[in-house]
Amino acid sequence: MIKKAKLLDIAEALGISTGTVHRALHNHAGVSSVTKARVQQMAKTLGYRPNLAARYLSSKRTLRVSVNTLKGTTSFWDEVRAGISEEARALVMENIEIEYRTYPRLGEGEEEAFEAALKAGVDGIITFPSRPQSLQAWMRRASRGGIPVVCVATDAPNTGRLAVVSIDTLASGSLAADLMGHFLSGEGTVAVTLSSVAITEHSEKYKGFASTLSGLYPKMKVLEPLEDHDIETVCYEKSRELFKNHPELAGIYVTTEASIPVLNAARDAHVLDKVIFITTDLFPALVPEIRSQAVAATIYQRPRTQGRRAFRVLHEFLVEGECPSFQVTLAPHLVMRGNLDFFLQRQTLESTPQRAVGVPSDSPEMIDYFG
Amino acid sequence: MIKKAKLLDIAEALGISTGTVHRALHNHAGVSSVTKARVQQMAKTLGYRPNLAARYLSSKRTLRVSVNTLKGTTSFWDEVRAGISEEARALVMENIEIEYRTYPRLGEGEEEAFEAALKAGVDGIITFPSRPQSLQAWMRRASRGGIPVVCVATDAPNTGRLAVVSIDTLASGSLAADLMGHFLSGEGTVAVTLSSVAITEHSEKYKGFASTLSGLYPKMKVLEPLEDHDIETVCYEKSRELFKNHPELAGIYVTTEASIPVLNAARDAHVLDKVIFITTDLFPALVPEIRSQAVAATIYQRPRTQGRRAFRVLHEFLVEGECPSFQVTLAPHLVMRGNLDFFLQRQTLESTPQRAVGVPSDSPEMIDYFG
DNA sequence: TTGAAAGCGATACCAG
DNA sequence: CTGGTATCGCTTTCAA
Numbered sequence: 083m084i085k086k087a088k089l090l091d092i093a094e095a096l097g098i099s100t101g102t103v104h105r106a107l108h109n110h111a112g113v114s115s116v117t118k119a120r121v122q123q124m125a126k127t128l129g130y131r132p133n134l135a136a137r138y139l140s141s142k143r144t145l146r147v148s149v150n151t152l153k154g155t156t157s158f159w160d161e162v163r164a165g166i167s168e169e170a171r172a173l174v175m176e177n178i179e180i181e182y183r184t185y186p187r188l189g190e191g192e193e194e195a196f197e198a199a200l201k202a203g204v205d206g207i208i209t210f211p212s213r214p215q216s217l218q219a220w221m222r223r224a225s226r227g228g229i230p231v232v233c234v235a236t237d238a239p240n241t242g243r244l245a246v247v248s249i250d251t252l253a254s255g256s257l258a259a260d261l262m263g264h265f266l267s268g269e270g271t272v273a274v275t276l277s278s279v280a281i282t283e284h285s286e287k288y289k290g291f292a293s294t295l296s297g298l299y300p301k302m303k304v305l306e307p308l309e310d311h312d313i314e315t316v317c318y319e320k321s322r323e324l325f326k327n328h329p330e331l332a333g334i335y336v337t338t339e340a341s342i343p344v345l346n347a348a349r350d351a352h353v354l355d356k357v358i359f360i361t362t363d364l365f366p367a368l369v370p371e372i373r374s375q376a377v378a379a380t381i382y383q384r385p386r387t388q389g390r391r392a393f394r395v396l397h398e399f400l401v402e403g404e405c406p407s408f409q410v411t412l413a414p415h416l417v418m419r420g421n422l423d424f425f426l427q428r429q430t431l432e433s434t435p436q437r438a439v440g441v442p443s444d445s446p447e448m449i450d451y452f453g
Numbered sequence: 454m455i456k457k458a459k460l461l462d463i464a465e466a467l468g469i470s471t472g473t474v475h476r477a478l479h480n481h482a483g484v485s486s487v488t489k490a491r492v493q494q495m496a497k498t499l500g501y502r503p504n505l506a507a508r509y510l511s512s513k514r515t516l517r518v519s520v521n522t523l524k525g526t527t528s529f530w531d532e533v534r535a536g537i538s539e540e541a542r543a544l545v546m547e548n549i550e551i552e553y554r555t556y557p558r559l560g561e562g563e564e565e566a567f568e569a570a571l572k573a574g575v576d577g578i579i580t581f582p583s584r585p586q587s588l589q590a591w592m593r594r595a596s597r598g599g600i601p602v603v604c605v606a607t608d609a610p611n612t613g614r615l616a617v618v619s620i621d622t623l624a625s626g627s628l629a630a631d632l633m634g635h636f637l638s639g640e641g642t643v644a645v646t647l648s649s650v651a652i653t654e655h656s657e658k659y660k661g662f663a664s665t666l667s668g669l670y671p672k673m674k675v676l677e678p679l680e681d682h683d684i685e686t687v688c689y690e691k692s693r694e695l696f697k698n699h700p701e702l703a704g705i706y707v708t709t710e711a712s713i714p715v716l717n718a719a720r721d722a723h724v725l726d727k728v729i730f731i732t733t734d735l736f737p738a739l740v741p742e743i744r745s746q747a748v749a750a751t752i753y754q755r756p757r758t759q760g761r762r763a764f765r766v767l768h769e770f771l772v773e774g775e776c777p778s779f780q781v782t783l784a785p786h787l788v789m790r791g792n793l794d795f796f797l798q799r800q801t802l803e804s805t806p807q808r809a810v811g812v813p814s815d816s817p818e819m820i821d822y823f824g
Numbered sequence: 825t826t827g828a829a830a831g832c833g834a835t836a837c838c839a840g
Numbered sequence: 841c842t843g844g845t846a847t848c849g850c851t852t853t854c855a856a
Contacts, residue, residue: 088849099827104851112825135506136849139832143851253795260791264749265635294791378635398543413795416787420631420665424624424784459833470843475835483841507833510848514835 087128095124134401144177145400147393148199150192150209151234153184157365158339158385159210162234165389166208173397188312189213196220200229206396207231214238232396234388236283244399247392247410249383251283254414255290258335258360261379261416263299265358270332272358273324275308275317277338287337305331314343321347325357333358342367345376364417364425372422382415382425458499466495505772515548516771518764519570521563521580522605524555528736529710529756530581533605536760537579544768559683560584567591571600577767578602585609601770605763606754607654615770618763618781620754622654625785626661629706629731632750632787633662634670636729641703643729644695646679646688648709658708676702685714692718696728704729713738716747735788735796743793753786753796 089100096103098117106113106121107130113121124130154160163182170178183199185191189212196217199207207224211217211233218241224231225242233246262272274291276284285307292304308324310317321344325331334357336344341361348354354376361368361380371377391410398404417425460471467474469488477484477492478501484492495501525531534553541549554570556562560583567588570578578595582588582604589612595602596613604617633643645662647655656678663675679695681688692715696702705728707715712732719725725747732739732751742748762781769775788796 090849100850101828101852102826105826108851114825117825133510133849135509136832137851138506139504139510139834140849140851142832250795253792256791256795257787257789258791260789263791264789298790413786413792415784416628418628418631418635419669420627420629420634421624421784424621424627460835461833471834472836472844473842476842479835485841488841504833507848508835510850511833511835513848 087125087130088133089130092121092124092128092130095128096120138177141177144179145206145397146179146181146202146204147206147208147396147400148181148183148195148202148204150183150185150195150199150207152188152210152212153186158363158383159184161385162210162389162392165386165391166393168386169390169393170397178397185212189216192217193220196224200224200227205229206400208234208392208396210234211236211238211241214241217241230396230399232392234392235383235385236281239282245392245395245408245410247388247395248283248412249388249414250411251286252290254362254381254383255287255292255335255337256294257414257416258287258381259291259294260298262333262335262358262360263295263302265378266302266332268299269301271303271305271328271330272333272335273305273308273328273331274335274337275310275321275340275344277312277340278309279307284337287335291335291337310338310340310343312338312340314340317343318347322351325351325353329353331357333360336361339363339365341371341377341380345371349376369422369426372417372419375419379416379418382417384412384415387412457504458496458501459504460501463492463495463499463501466499467491509548512548515550516577516768517550517552517573517575518577518579518767518771519552519554519566519573519575521554521556521566521570521578523559523581523583524557529734529754530555532756533581533760533763536757536762537764539757540761540764541768549768556583560587563588564591567595571595571598576600577771579605579763579767581605582607582609582612585612588612601767603763603767605759606756607652610653616763616766616779616781618759618766619654619783620759620785621782622657623661625733625752625754626658626663626706626708627665628785628787629658629752630662630665631669633704633706633729633731634666634673636749637673637703639670640672642674642676642699642701643704643706644676644679644699644702645706645708646681646692646711646715648683648711649680650678655708658706662706662708681709681711681714683709683711685711688714689718693722696722696724700724702728704731707732710734710736712742712748712751716742720747740793740797743788743790746790750787750789753788755783755786758783 089103093100093103102113102117103121106118107125149163149166151162152159167180170180181202181204183195185195192212193216196209197220200220200223206229209231217238221231221238221241221243230244233243235248237246237248274288276288279285288307295302295304305328308320310320317340325348334344336359339362345359348357359377361377362383364380364382368377368380372380395407395410460474464471464474473484473488474492477489478496520534520537522533523530538551541551552573552575554566556566563583564587567580568591571591571594577600580602585607588609592602592609592612592614601615604614606619608617608619645659647659650656659678666673666675676699679691681691688711696719705715710733716730719728730748732748733754735751735753739748739751743751766778766781
């Protein structure tokens with residue numbers, strides 16, 4: 083291994099001082115464009131990589147990141163935030179401040195939150211772009227200003243965002259389809275519910291589901307997706323209608339968190355035990371439905387891990403100036419009655435993280451179920 | 454936030470020098486037991502936490518860790534090692550050297566490898582204890598000597614090991630059982646194969662499977678586990694016997710990587726399409742079996758993630774003197790025909806990790822499927 | 825626009 | 841046994 087170049091090396095090579103080199107490399111004001119160019123060139127040829135420890139040690143600056151997410155309607159966003167602060171806490175370098183900005187519902191107040199973060203002069207933003215379109219202008223502005231933005235759960239295309247952390251939606255849909263096919267022995271009509279086909283995340287799940295089903299189980303039939311537009315009553319009513327119009331329905335895949343209204347509709351229509359349910363996410367109200375076999379399986383989207391990874395990517399960029407990956411796509415977990423308890427147990431334990439000092443005894447205690 | 458105490462603070466509080474404080478805190482020779490006690494007491498009351506950046510900057514020591522695993526019989530251990538070096542590379546602090554020691558088969562040469570690592574004076578060990586019993590003496594010796602040991606994939610109880618990283622075996626078995634129950638509509642006789650009931654990992658999978666099956670699907674019946682003792686021919690022969698003696702067999706859960714011999718036996722016995730297969734792990738030979746529906750589902754044990762987490766735990770302990778968790782238990786991933794391609798695609802991509810500098814364009818490229 | 829120098833907190837060595 | 845001090849590589853301020 084070649085000894086790595088430091089600021090002094092490039093300063094001496096150029097016959098200048100380390101102060102100038104530093105300013106040149108950081109595009110600070112007060113450096114002639116010629117020396118700046120010479121420095122940057124020399125840094126490249128010497129393969130200069132900053133020593134993060136030294137930087138941290140001498141720097142008094144503290145990084146500020148804004149986390150813009152949905153107010154905890156369900157536990158999903160609470161888990162995402164928990165993952166973020168968990169990862170931040172675990173960080174060796176503790177010069178990081180996290181500001182949480184939340185908005186009450188999809189598309190409501192997220193522009194304001196983003197603007198506020200920008201105005202506050204944060205160094206980076208983690209956001210859930212519930213309405214990518216409306217956020218686009220703000221995100222472009224951030225990226226033009228050199229503020230990295232990481233999207234969680236959903237992507238916001240053409241926004242110059244640094245990275246996106248999400249579940250593989252196509253795979254989620256495909257897994258749901260394959261399971262459904264198996265559960266129904268390859269026959270029957272199935273439905274899919276989603277918020278809106280306009281949302282990439284949802285339409286991809288539908289696409290994955292439909293294409294896998296038609297590919298692997300040609301005898302099965304998928305209905306047109308049911309759009310609930312994130313409104314519970316709409317979801318319930320449309321579901322009732324679905325069950326009335328399609329008495330032959332054998333299965334349904336709910337791609338969003340909105341599975342309870344569908345389940346209630348099925349119950350009220352007395353078709354609950356005739357229809358195989360595959361749902362999404364895991365939250366308290368869903369637990370009894372899984373226990374009672376009303377829901378055969380749910381696709382868990384690992385919100386805590388999404389939060390952890392989002393923070394890691396952003397932090398790595400802020401500290402090293404490198405982006406480990408533009409897209410972190412996680413495989414979803416499958417939760418059924420059989421392994422449900424293991425996930426719940428984990429969720430409980432997770433609220434009281436345990437750390438130990440020194441070489442511990444033989445008593446395992448922490449289960450990283452959601453990892 | 455209270456300003457954190459540093460060496461100088463505790464030195465001044467005691468009217469001594471930082472050098473003495475340093476030696477006292479590190480149990481270095483040449484400190485009177487009284488001052489050592491005073492220092493340690495004061496450190497505690499001041500809540501002293503060492504500044505890792507400063508330590509790294511001033512220390513010329515490089516950490517050496519030995520990774521003792523099975524030579525790549527299948528891709529499993531290659532993936533584990535890949536995860537380890539991946540995580541090591543990503544580390545900000547780069548004063549780490551990894552030495553890989555491998556052994557050809559289970560229980561063969563692992564004591565020697567462990568002894569060699571100890572003799573070489575490494576600072577920590579990550580190991581797969583294929584024969585926990587035989588390794589026990591060595592591991593205790595390591596822990597007595599203050600050398601932290603992290604187990605991957607399998608635990609080695611009562612060895613003073615620092616931590617264990619593994620898949621939740623009970624949950625794996627339970628998930629397999631619930632799937633099996635669904636696939637078979639709650640009826641039929643099923644079998645389980647494993648290496649040996651003496652191996653905790655395997656017997657737990659069996660236990661999870663059996664208890665979940667009897668709990669959720671009382672009409673189903675589980676046969677006594679079939680032990681193959683890690684010998685392919687034994688596995689094949691016993692499987693043939695099984696199929697002959699139990700023509701009513703409807704499903705089989707293979708808890709180990711040894712699914713190919715079982716599949717071949719089923720094929721040769723002409724029962725392949727009458728038996729639902731749920732297997733473990735994912736490797737090239739299994740791919741066509743999943744594609745052809747011979748295998749309904751496989752439980753993927755995320756070797757890469759296991760490697761990553763094992764390294765993280767060990768590193769954190771070496772650097773911070775803290776163990777983040779004694780037990781990292783991961784939820785397995787379920788792979789079926791529907792989502793198989795997504796996992797394979799990931800495996801390909803993973804061999805050529807991509808990093809980018811600066812704010813990248815809108816072209817997602819990396820899929821962290823195995824995360 | 826540039827240079828010089830004072831830290832940051834821990835380690836390691838040399839004197840006493 | 842203990843104190844003093846140079847050192848690690850970078851940031852930041854003060855002079856020039």
